[in-house]
Structure formats: structure tokens, C-alpha cells
Amino acid sequence: KMMITMFDIVLNFFGFILNTFFREIKSRGSHNIPKEGPVIFIGAPHANAFVDGLLLMKYSKRQVFLMIAQNAINYGHYVDILARAIRAIILKRPKDLAESGKGKIFLDESKADSLRINGINTEFTNQLKVGYQISLPREYGSSEITEIISDTELVIKKEFKEPKALEVLTQPGGTPYTCMPYVDQSNLYETVLEMLNAGKCIGVFPEGRSHDRSELIPLKGYYSISKLRLFKLLMHFIDRYLLLLVGIAFMALGAMAANLGLDIKIVPCGLNYFQAHKFRSRAVIEFGSPISIPSELVEKYNMNGSDRREACNKLMEIIYERLKLIAVIAPDYETLSVIxxxxxxxxxxxxxxxxxxxxDLDRRLINGYMKFKNDSNVQGIYKKVKEYDQLLKYNRLKDYQVHKTTTSTLTAALKGSYIMISGRHVIATWKILVSFKVIPISYGIYTLISLSLAYKYNWGFIMNFGLFSPIIILIMLFMNSYVTIRLFDIGTDLYRSLYSLILTLSQSTIKDLRKIRNELSYEIIEIINEIGPKIYPDFDNECIIQQLKEIKSK
Incomplete structure (x- = not known):
């Protein structure tokens, strides 16, 4: 009972942090989340490090136990305390415990055995064990050790075939390497099964570490599995973050196979940000409809061998396809910018x-573009939009400034959406983590200064509270911070509008850009009206026709 209370306290604290950092957070589809029973939340794209997990916990309306990698805990002692307070499931991956190998390794080209690795000034017998992995620099490859012959010679399970890997292994003097120990994941597996059997919720980000790509990291295939190799392969899944979703599929099917009365639901969760790294930016979290695991997949899982492999592959494909439905996924940043x-x-x-x-509109437009991107009309619009965007950049303008700027009112100039694509996917996390240290220290210093001044100049409105004076000062500081943030929002909007207001002195530039914009808008809406019904049955032709009339009348 005490732990649940602590969880609620920490969750509300995180909610306060999120509402302070983000100007607006929208939650969609929370009605899709089952009110009871075991649930696995699958979040993607993993674009904002710790912030993604906080949003999932706050807006899922269930007590979610996040899977957190050990290296994330190493960011600081306070992160470890908070992780334990929310009862996070800690993943100890081999790469989190990796250490630099002594000496250098090389592949002797004069020998036909490509599985035999030699060392220079190495200590294989002291530093390595059978089951450990050696990893090459820059993620050129890794392989498991099957035999240690001496301090300078060992045998690996799988040969290095990549050209870059062979290049560094055969270069004069050898190459540095990393030692990754074997990690027994049996406790993790048992913990997950216990939680699912108890009807609890688990939150997972199958892409592993956060990234700044505009598409989901592609998920690899499934490997052959037997019960004897269960924990060893589970370690392999967790070590290679691209395969974490396969591990979750394996866990879900394993739990349902062990408990036939268990009904695990998998809820896909899409996370999208506008200027994610910036203070007072915007975020959207969307929950898709729950995925029920088909009973035939559980039956196949129980058959072992290729049937088990097929069951896990099929469930992984179902999850991946459902994730793509609620996440904004583009093939590259240029396409996302144009969309x-x-x-x-x-x-x-x-x-x-x-x-x-x-x-939602971004998602529909991307879907339409991917299906008709080879159409000549679509390609023509794509090129024109890129040129228009370049023209805006040349004039240091945003689209909303061209669309709404007038000399008659300031309000019109303030309307618009500030969109920017940025790859700085961990900056928001670091800002929040740094604030955990800086804000308490700053408030403590400000409180001491205020108390000193109040005592020196006998400020009665503070000193009259006696021992409660520090608390009163802290409340005043919090209120001041809130007002400052609100003024910052308003001031930022005003500042962004100044340049567009100055341009009203030269109406020719705005008129030319507005003409180009209206013509482009008309062409875009015409194409949408043409191909929209071919993709979406709920497409509203009347709304589009009305928009065309409004643009044509300008």
C-alpha cells in the first residue's frame, strides 16, 4: 500500500514536470486502454529518451511498470531513486556492463580458420569467459566466444563477414575491442511473467534507445528457439535493441502458454512532438485499439521449433503494423518536412x-503520398512545395506569417503553428534532468537570501510567519516562476510576430508570396479531392469543395 502511494506521489511529480516543460499535451485514444487485466504498452517512435516513458505513465490511466535499461540508471543517483519509486523493471544488458579489452585483436589471414581470433598483449584467460562476446569498434560486429585457448587465442561462434569488420581485423597492429559479459535474464523473465499473471501493466519501447529518425527503426526477424536456450536468447534479444519487440512477443506468448486463462492485451502507443527539445513545446500521445493475441498463435508457440518461431514472428508483425497506424512515419526528414x-x-x-x-492529418497525408508518390501530379506538387518552402526560408518567413499577416490587427499575426524538424532528441531529457539539481539549489539559495534580507530590513509580511517564513518564500518563488513561464509564452509569440509585422511596410513581398501560396493550396486540395476517396472511405468531398471555393474567391 505504501509503494502504491509512493508511485502516485512520484507520478504526480512527473506530471507537474511535464506540464511545466510542455506548453500543451494532448492525449488521444485513452478509452482504448483496458481498465483491468494484464496490458503491455508498446511505445514508438522512441524520440525523446526519458520523456516518452513519463508521458506513457502519466496518460495511460493505469499503473505502468516501465522497462528501463541499466545505462539509463547510471545517469545519476536521483534517477535510480525515482526508477525504484515507480518500480521500474531494470534491464541489465551486456553492453551496459561492457569494458574495453586489454591489448588488440586480429584475424590471421594466413590461416583458413576464420573463427579463430588472435591477440596482441591480450589477457583472454583472465578477462573473458566462454559465453562472453567480443565487439568491434563502431558497432562493426560482435560474436560469442565458444572456446578460450590461451591469453592470445580464442574461438568465436560466428565469423565476422562484414567488409568493415574484416578491414579492422586484418589491419596492421590489430584493432581495439570490447568485452561484453553474459547476463542471466532468468530473473527478468520471471518478473515479467509474475506481473502479467497478476494483471499488471508493462511499458516497453521496442526500439530500445531513443533516436532522431523520421521512421520506425526496422525490426529484424526471429531466431530459432528451444526451451534449453530460452534465457540465453532472451539475453540476446535485450542486448540487441532492435530485437526487443521479439523478446516481448516471446514473453507474451510464453505467459499465455503457461497460464491458459490469461488474456494479455497489447496496446500500441504513438508519441509525437512539435519541437521536442524546446522548453514549452507541444506533445501528443495516442493509444491505439488493444491487440488481442490469437489463440492459434499460443497453440503454435506450444509446439516448439519452427511453429514457435512462426508464432513469434506473426505477433511481432501484427504489433509493428499497428504501431505504424498511430505513429507519424515518413521515409526521411525531407518527406516529413514537405508533408x-x-x-x-x-x-x-x-x-x-x-x-x-x-x-492525424500528417499521418493521412503521408499514407496518401506513399501510395501515389509515383504519380506525376503528386511529384509536381512535391517539387513546388519544396520550392515554396525554400522561398520562405530565403525571406526568413514562416507559412503562417504569409497566410495571416495584415496591417489591421496584431491578433491575426499571432495565429499559426510553429513547426520545426529537429534531431536533438535527448535535449528535453537533459533539460529536465539538469533541472532536478539546479532548481532545488537555486530555490534554496533564493530562500536564504530572502530570509537574510527580511531579517536585516525587518520585512514584517514575511517575518510575522515565524518558522513558516521559508515555506511562504518558497510558495512566492513558485508563483513567480509560474507567472514568468506564462509571460515567456506570450513574449515568445510576440517576438516571432515582429518580423512579419515589419514586412507589412513592404506589401509587395507578402502579396507575391500570398499569391504563390493560394495557387499552391488550390492545386494541393484538388489532388487531395481526387485521390482521397481512393484511400479513405470517410473522405469528405463537400468540405474540400468548399475550401476550393474559398481559395478561388481570393
Missing amino acids: RAVRRLCRPENRKLEIDEMI
Whole structure:
């Protein structure tokens, strides 16, 4: 009971942090989350390190136990304390315990045995054991050790075939290497099974570490598994973050096979950000409809061999396809930039889109583009939007400034959506982590200074509270911080609008850009009206026709 109370306290604390850092957070699809029973939340894309997990915990409306890698705990002692308070499941991966190998290793080309690795000034017998892995620099490859012959000679299970790996192994003087120990994951597996059997929720980010790519990291295939190799392969899954989803599929099927009455639901969770690294940015978290694990997959899992492999592969494919439905996934950043520009050009004139509606529109536009990207008309629009975007950058303008700037009112100039693609995917996390240290220290110093001044100058409105004076000062500091943040939001909007207001002195530039924009908007909406019904049955032709009339009348 005490632990649950602590969990709630920590969760509310995280909620306060999130609401302070983000200007707006939208949650969609929370009604899809089962109110009871075991649930595995699968989050993607993993674009914002610790922040993704905090959002999942806060808006899932269930007590979620996150899977956190050991290296994340190493960020600081306070992170370890918070992780234990929320009862996170700690993943100890071999690469988290890796250490640099002594000496250098090389592959003797004069010998036909490509599995035999030699060393220079190495201590294989002291530093390595059978079952450990040796890893080459820059992730050129790794392989498990099957036999240690001497301090300078060992045998690996799988030969290095990649050209880069062979290049560093055969270079004069050898190459540095990393030693990764074998980690027994049996306790982890048992913990997960116990939680699922108890009807609890687990949160996982199958891409492992956070990234700044515009698409989901592709998930690899499944390996042959037997009960005797269960824990060893589970370690392999967790070591290679790309295969973590396979490990989750294995755990889910294993739990249902062990307990036939268990009904595990898998809920995909899409996370999307606008300027994720910036203070007072925006975020959207979306929960998809729960995935029920088919009974035939559980039956196949029980058969072992190729049937077990097929069952895990099939469940992984189902999860991956459902993730793609709720995440904004583009093949590259250029396409994502163009799609978001198209969204701004085709959005309804009579109202401002909410951020969750923006995400949904982005997703639909990307889906349409991927299906018709070879169409000549679509390619033509793609090129024109890129040119228009370059023209805006040349004039140091945003699209909303061209669309809304007038000399008659400041309000119109303030409307718009500030969109920027950024690869700085861990900056938000570091800002929050640093604030954990800086803010308490700063508030403590400010409180001491205020108490000293109050005592020196006899400020009655503070000193009259006696021992409660420090608390009163802290409350005043928090209120001051809140007001400062709100003023910062307003001031930032005003600052961003200054340049567009100055340009109203030269209306020719705005008029030319506005003309180009209107023509481009008309072409985009015409194409959407043409191909939209081919993709989406709920496509609203009447709404599009009305938009075309409004643009044509300008």
C-alpha cells in the first residue's frame, strides 16, 4: 500500500514536470486502454529518451511498470531513486556492463580458420569467459566466444563477414575491442511473467534507445528457439535493441502458454512532438485499439521449433503494423518536412487545427503520398512545395506569417503553428534532468537570501510567519516562476510576430508570396479531392469543395 502511494506521489511529480516543460499535451485514444487485466504498452517512435516513458505513465490511466535499461540508471543517483519509486523493471544488458579489452585483436589471414581470433598483449584467460562476446569498434560486429585457448587465442561462434569488420581485423597492429559479459535474464523473465499473471501493466519501447529518425527503426526477424536456450536468447534479444519487440512477443506468448486463462492485451502507443527539445513545446500521445493475441498463435508457440518461431514472428508483425497506424512515419526528414508544409497549405480556413488533429492529418497525408508518390501530379506538387518552402526560408518567413499577416490587427499575426524538424532528441531529457539539481539549489539559495534580507530590513509580511517564513518564500518563488513561464509564452509569440509585422511596410513581398501560396493550396486540395476517396472511405468531398471555393474567391 505504501509503494502504491509512493508511485502516485512520484507520478504526480512527473506530471507537474511535464506540464511545466510542455506548453500543451494532448492525449488521444485513452478509452482504448483496458481498465483491468494484464496490458503491455508498446511505445514508438522512441524520440525523446526519458520523456516518452513519463508521458506513457502519466496518460495511460493505469499503473505502468516501465522497462528501463541499466545505462539509463547510471545517469545519476536521483534517477535510480525515482526508477525504484515507480518500480521500474531494470534491464541489465551486456553492453551496459561492457569494458574495453586489454591489448588488440586480429584475424590471421594466413590461416583458413576464420573463427579463430588472435591477440596482441591480450589477457583472454583472465578477462573473458566462454559465453562472453567480443565487439568491434563502431558497432562493426560482435560474436560469442565458444572456446578460450590461451591469453592470445580464442574461438568465436560466428565469423565476422562484414567488409568493415574484416578491414579492422586484418589491419596492421590489430584493432581495439570490447568485452561484453553474459547476463542471466532468468530473473527478468520471471518478473515479467509474475506481473502479467497478476494483471499488471508493462511499458516497453521496442526500439530500445531513443533516436532522431523520421521512421520506425526496422525490426529484424526471429531466431530459432528451444526451451534449453530460452534465457540465453532472451539475453540476446535485450542486448540487441532492435530485437526487443521479439523478446516481448516471446514473453507474451510464453505467459499465455503457461497460464491458459490469461488474456494479455497489447496496446500500441504513438508519441509525437512539435519541437521536442524546446522548453514549452507541444506533445501528443495516442493509444491505439488493444491487440488481442490469437489463440492459434499460443497453440503454435506450444509446439516448439519452427511453429514457435512462426508464432513469434506473426505477433511481432501484427504489433509493428499497428504501431505504424498511430505513429507519424515518413521515409526521411525531407518527406516529413514537405508533408507538414502540405498540411499547413491545405488546412481548413475557418478554424485552427488542434495538435492531435495535425498529427492525424500528417499521418493521412503521408499514407496518401506513399501510395501515389509515383504519380506525376503528386511529384509536381512535391517539387513546388519544396520550392515554396525554400522561398520562405530565403525571406526568413514562416507559412503562417504569409497566410495571416495584415496591417489591421496584431491578433491575426499571432495565429499559426510553429513547426520545426529537429534531431536533438535527448535535449528535453537533459533539460529536465539538469533541472532536478539546479532548481532545488537555486530555490534554496533564493530562500536564504530572502530570509537574510527580511531579517536585516525587518520585512514584517514575511517575518510575522515565524518558522513558516521559508515555506511562504518558497510558495512566492513558485508563483513567480509560474507567472514568468506564462509571460515567456506570450513574449515568445510576440517576438516571432515582429518580423512579419515589419514586412507589412513592404506589401509587395507578402502579396507575391500570398499569391504563390493560394495557387499552391488550390492545386494541393484538388489532388487531395481526387485521390482521397481512393484511400479513405470517410473522405469528405463537400468540405474540400468548399475550401476550393474559398481559395478561388481570393
